[in-house]
Each structure stands twice: as C-alpha cells, then as structure tokens.
Amino acid sequence: MDSSKRFSSTAYAAELQVSNGAAEASAPGRSGGDGLSSFRALTEEVRHMLSSPRGWSEEERRLYAEKLNRAVIGFPQERAEMLAVISDWLIKRRMQHVSFGSLPYQSLAEALFSEVIGMNELELVFRNREGLEEVQVVGTRIFEIRDGGAVPSPYRFQSAAHVERIQQNLVLFNNDRINPRKRWAEVILLDGSRVTMTGFGFTAQPTLTIRFYTVRRFDLEALCKPEYRTIDENMRQLLLCIVRSRLNMVVIGATNTGKTHLIKALISAMPDEERIVTIESRYELMLARDFPSKNVVEYEAEEDDPLHGPRQAFKLALRQSPQRICHAEIRDEDANIYVRACTRGHEGSITSVHVSGLEDVPDAIADMCMLDGRGMNPVRLARRIAEHVTQIGFEMRIAGGVRRLVRVGEFEWLEGEIRVRELARYDEACDSWTFPEPFSPKSALRIKRMDSEGFAFLAGLGSVSVS
Numbered sequence: 001m002d003s004s005k006r007f008s009s010t011a012y013a014a015e016l017q018v019s020n021g022a023a024e025a026s027a028p029g030r031s032g033g034d035g036l037s038s039f040r041a042l043t044e045e046v047r048h049m050l051s052s053p054r055g056w057s058e059e060e061r062r063l064y065a066e067k068l069n070r071a072v073i074g075f076p077q078e079r080a081e082m083l084a085v086i087s088d089w090l091i092k093r094r095m096q097h098v099s100f101g102s103l104p105y106q107s108l109a110e111a112l113f114s115e116v117i118g119m120n121e122l123e124l125v126f127r128n129r130e131g132l133e134e135v136q137v138v139g140t141r142i143f144e145i146r147d148g149g150a151v152p153s154p155y156r157f158q159s160a161a162h163v164e165r166i167q168q169n170l171v172l173f174n175n176d177r178i179n180p181r182k183r184w185a186e187v188i189l190l191d192g193s194r195v196t197m198t199g200f201g202f203t204a205q206p207t208l209t210i211r212f213y214t215v216r217r218f219d220l221e222a223l224c225k226p227e228y229r230t231i232d233e234n235m236r237q238l239l240l241c242i243v244r245s246r247l248n249m250v251v252i253g254a255t256n257t258g259k260t261h262l263i264k265a266l267i268s269a270m271p272d273e274e275r276i277v278t279i280e281s282r283y284e285l286m287l288a289r290d291f292p293s294k295n296v297v298e299y300e301a302e303e304d305d306p307l308h309g310p311r312q313a314f315k316l317a318l319r320q321s322p323q324r325i326c327h328a329e330i331r332d333e334d335a336n337i338y339v340r341a342c343t344r345g346h347e348g349s350i351t352s353v354h355v356s357g358l359e360d361v362p363d364a365i366a367d368m369c370m371l372d373g374r375g376m377n378p379v380r381l382a383r384r385i386a387e388h389v390t391q392i393g394f395e396m397r398i399a400g401g402v403r404r405l406v407r408v409g410e411f412e413w414l415e416g417e418i419r420v421r422e423l424a425r426y427d428e429a430c431d432s433w434t435f436p437e438p439f440s441p442k443s444a445l446r447i448k449r450m451d452s453e454g455f456a457f458l459a460g461l462g463s464v465s466v467s
Contacts, residue, residue: 039111042112043112043115043116046086046089046112046116047116047169047172049089050068050082050085050086050116050117051068051172053065065174066189067081067082068082068117069170069174069187069189069195070189070193071117072117072119072166072169072170073119073170073189073193073195073210074119074122074123074126074129074210079113079117082113082117083109083110083113086109086112086113086116087107087109090108090109090112095108096108096109115165116169117169119166120157120162120165120166121142121155121156121157121158121162122135122137122142122155122166124155125142125144125153125155131146131147132144132145132146132212133145133146133147133148133211133212133256134209134210134211134212134256135208135209135210136150136207136208136209137157137163137206137207137208137209138205138207139157139160139163139205139206139207140156140157140158140159140160140163141153141156142155142156142157145256147401147402148256148257148258148398148401148402148403149398149401160200160205160206163206163207163208164199164206166208167185167197167199167206167208170185170187170195170197171185171187171197174187178197178199179199180201183198183199183200183201183202183203184196184197184198184199184202185197186282188282188283189213192213192283192284192286193210193211193212193213194209194210194211194282194284195208195209195210195211196208196209196211197209218261218264218265218267218268218290219265219268219269220236220239220240220265220266220268220269221236222265223236223261223262223265223405224236228402228403229402229404230258230261230262230402230403230404230405231404231405231433232432232433234433234435234461235405235408235424235433237454237457237458238408238423238424238435238458238461238463239266239269239408240269240451240454241447241451241454241455241457241458242392243266243269243270243348244269244450244451244454245443245446245447245450245451245454246324246347246348246450247347247348247391247392247443247446248342248347248348248349248350248388248389248390248391248392249266249348249349249350249351249390249391249392249393249394250350250351250352250353250361250389250390250392250393250394251263251350251351251352251393251394251395251396252352252353252354252355252357252358252361252393252394252395252396253352253395253396253397254396254397254398256398257396257397257398257403258396258403259352259396260284260285261403262394262396262405263285263326263328263350263352264285264287264290266350267285267287267291267294267326267350268291270294270324270348272291272293272294272295273295274294274295274323274324275295275296275297275320275321275322275323275324276294276295276296276297276322276323276324276325276326277296277297277298277299277317277320277322277324277325277326278296278297278298278299278325278326278327278328279299279301279310279313279314279317279325279326279327279328279334280298280299280300280301280328280329281300281301281302281303281310281328281329281331282300283298283300284328285298285326285328287326297317297320297322299313299316299317301313301334303331303333309333310331310333310334310337311333311334311337314334314337314338314341317341318341322346323346323347323348324346324347324348324349324350325338325341325342325346325349325350325351326349326350326351327349327350327351328351328352329351329352329353329354330351330352330353330365330368331368332368332371333371335365335368335369335371336368336369338351338389339365339369339381339384339385339389342388342389343384343388343389353365357395358393358395358407358409358411358420359418359420361385361390361393361411362382362383362385362386362389362390362411362418363382363418365385365389365390366378366381366382366385369381369385379416382418383413383418386411386412386413386418387411387412387413390411391410391411391443392408392409392410392411392423393407393408393409393410393411393420394407394408395407395408395409399426399428400428400431404426405424405426406425406426407422407424407425407426408423408424408425409421409422409423410423410439410440410443412440421437421438421439421440422436422437423435423436423437423438423439423463424436435461435462435463438462438463438464438465439458439463439464441465444464444465447464448464
C-alpha cells in the first residue's frame with residue numbers, strides 16, 4: 001500500500017460497492033459487466049426517494065412538489081437543487097464514487113439526475129431559453145414556439161420511449177398517472193407554466209406540451225412598449241375609455257396570439273376596489289398573484305364535477321357581489337349563465353371565445369346557449385348577446401411577427417342583422433392603427449357620461465360625435 005496516499009473510508013466503501021456491483025453483474029442471470037441492471041435498480045430507488053412527500057406541513061410538501069415539477073421542465077435553480085439532493089443521498093449511502101460502466105457523465109449523481117429528472121433531447125432545447133414560450137413534442141419530433149411562431153427544432157428524440165419516461169416522471173411527482181386506463185395528464189405550476197401530455201391510445205403518438213409563463217407585467221402601458229408593440233398610445237386611450245365606460249368585452253384570436261395578455265392588461269386598468277370574479281377551468285390568469293391589491297375572487301371550475309363545475313361557480317359568484325366577471329373562455333354549458341350575468345348588472349365584464357372573426361361572435365355564443373334545449377328564439381338571443389353581452393370585440397393576431405390587437409369593433413343590431421362597427425384596425429402596410437368608424441350614438445353617450453376626459457380624447461380621433 002502506498003504510504004503517501006491517505007486512507008479514505010468513503011473511497012474504500014465505494015471500492016467495495018464497485019467490486020460487489022461487478023460481481024453481481026457477472027453472476028448468472030445478470031446483464032453484462034457494465035452493471036446496467038444495478039443502475040436501473042438504483043434509478044428506481046432515487047425516483048422513489050424524490051417522489052416521497054417532504055416537509056412538516058402541507059404547504060411545505062406542496063412547495064417541494066413544485067420544485068420537482070420545475071426541475072423536470074427545465075428551470076435551472078430547481079434543477080441544481082434536485083441534483084444536490086441526489087448527491088447528498090448518495091453521500092449518505094457512501095456511493096458517490098461508484099461507477100456503472102461507461103455512462104457518459106462525470107459523476108453517478110449526474111447520471112441518476114439525467115435519468116430521473118433530465119429531459120433527454122429537450123436539455124439541448126432548454127439551453128436557449130431566450131424567447132422560448134412553448135415546447136411541443138409529438139412522438140420523436142420537437143417544435144419550439146418563440147415570439148408566437150412555431151419552428152421545427154433541430155433536435156429530436158431517438159425513440160418515443162424517451163418521451164414516455166419524461167411523462168412518467170412528471171405524473172409520479174404529482175401523484176397522478178398516465179397508463180392504459182388514463183392516457184393523459186396535466187401539470188400546472190404556481191407561476192402559470194403548464195404541461196399537457198397524452199399517451200399511446202389516446203393520441204397516435206405520445207405528446208408533451210410545455211407552455212412557460214413568460215410575462216410578469218400586465219398593463220396597457222407595457223403593451224405600447226417597443227418589446228411588445230401590441231398597441232400604440234392612441235389605442236391605449238381607446239381601451240381605457242372602453243374599460244372606464246364599463247362596456248362588456250370579448251376577445252378572440254388563435255392560440256399564442258396574446259389573448260390572455262390583453263385580458264390581464266385590461267383588468268389592470270380596472271379600479272382595485274371593484275369586486276372581480278374569475279371563472280376558469282384551470283388557473284391561468286392568476287390575478288391575485290399579479291395584482292395583489294385587487295378585490296378578486298378566483299374560481300377553478302371542474303367540468304366533470306357537478307358540485308364544483310362552471311354552473312355552480314357562477315351561482316356562487318353571483319352571490320358574492322361581483323361588479324365585473326372575467327370568464328376565461330365561454331364553453332357550451334356555461335354560455336347561458338354568462339349571458340344572464342352580463343344582462344343583470346355586471347357591466348364591464350370580459351370573456352374570450354374561439355371564432356374566426358368578430359362577426360361570428362354573437363351567433364357562436366347563441367348556438368352554445370341553445371344546446372341546453374330551452375327552445376329559445378335564436379334571432380332574439382343573438383340580438384340580446386350583441387347588444388348586452390359582447391358590446392365591444394377585440395381581435396388578436398400575429399402581424400409582422402408580433403402579437404397585435406388588429407381590430408376593435410362594436411357590435412350593434414341594425415335592420416334585423418348584427419353589424420360590427422370598425423372602431424380601430426391595424427394597417428400592416430403602414431405599421432399603424434386607423435380609426436375608420438365612430439362609436440354608435442348609444443355608446444358615445446355612455447362614454448361621455450362615465451369618462452368625460454376619455455370622450456374628449458376620442459372626439460379628437462373622430463371616434464365619437466360631439467354633436
């Protein structure tokens with residue numbers, strides 16, 4: 001024995017582990033001498049160790065689960081913390097020096113981290129987080145969403161099994177499951193980031209969609225800035241007049257066009273003392289978090305649970321003295337309730353709906369209302385919606401590579417038909433907004449009564465008549 005080399009009990013224990021692992025690996029019934037079967041067994045131990053609840057209170061355990069989720073989907077700080085947890089676990093077992101064949105990692109902790117928490121090829125995608133809004137995985141293919149546009153990633157998974165491993169890690173850390181009996185799962189993080197996954201049998205290939213929460217400041221002034229360019233100053237003043245005049249609003253637009261950002265910016269302009277009730281199928285607006293001084297009640301309605309579904313949420317919400325209702329998206333079964341709420345004094349409310357153009361909004365909502373079989377007159381219902389529920393419509397779109405508010409319209413009923421007044425339109429050729437038509441006399445009187453300063457500004461734009 002070399003007298004110049006100091007004895008280390010930890011290193012000696014590691015040598016024993018290595019020799020025992022080699023002996024086990026070469027024994028009959030074992031895989032080859034690389035010890036891969038032992039490594040897989042150790043991986044399962046680490047996975048179980050990490051998934052076990054930690055903390056003295058429910059809040060501490062919830063925060064630990066949140067850290068695991070954030071680590072799995074690529075947040076650097078949480079990843080470093082989980083790597084440290086694995087390293088400490090190995091040190092306590094005196095296994096930090098153990099090697100399992102030719103695994104391409106500098107340490108056993110890194111190898112285990114990559115298997116239990118790592119994202120395989122997505123690790124390469126996450127290296128460039130600048131502007132990364134969403135990652136979409138379909139089978140082995142990867143797509144990156146940056147600045148509202150989807151592009152194929154230069155990376156892809158070697159097999160769909162790697163995607164399924166990531167799915168299993170995520171559901172394990174959330175006490176959920178994805179298997180032949182339940183072939184989908186969702187994970188929502190506290191910051192609003194969202195993971196949606198589906199498995200074989202529900203979709204043709206396993207899918208994984210990671211949507212990051214990227215914007216933390218929501219107000220109309222911010223949307224005017226060069227980094228957003230969603231609106232300009234004239235548009236900001238127009239939107240402020242609409243909010244202050246308590247006109248009911250609806251937002252339309254394709255996925256990733258900035259609908260949620262606009263809704264939150266409009267809500268930021270509402271007085272803090274006004275009671276706002278939000279109803280969502282999943283917490284996404286996070287108003288209480290982003291606007292802590294606002295008087296907000298937030299509902300998360302579960303569509304498959306009658307006791308906690310949208311209908312029950314609306315019933316309770318209407319008893320909590322709401323001044324405005326923010327319904328994230330009108331769906332079939334709650335369309336009638338939202339229509340009734342907007343026509344019974346909850347002015348200045350806002351929602352969104354999936355349609356191709358503003359002209360389609362009232363009819364689309366009317367169609368949803370009629371699904372409950374009450375035998376309503378569709379013409380009268382569409383008129384009621386146009387005049388009282390969706391008074392002002394906003395259309396979002398990607399224009400010039402930027403999320404823009406491309407159109408603002410006022411719905412009105414004229415000669416038995418719904419017409420949309422073109423209050424504002426984005427001209428892509430001139431990169432500016434024009435104001436083709438003024439508000440209707442009815443809305444102009446309302447603005448004059450409720451926002452005299454805004455009325456004067458709109459008169460200068462020609463958006464209201466001063467006569």
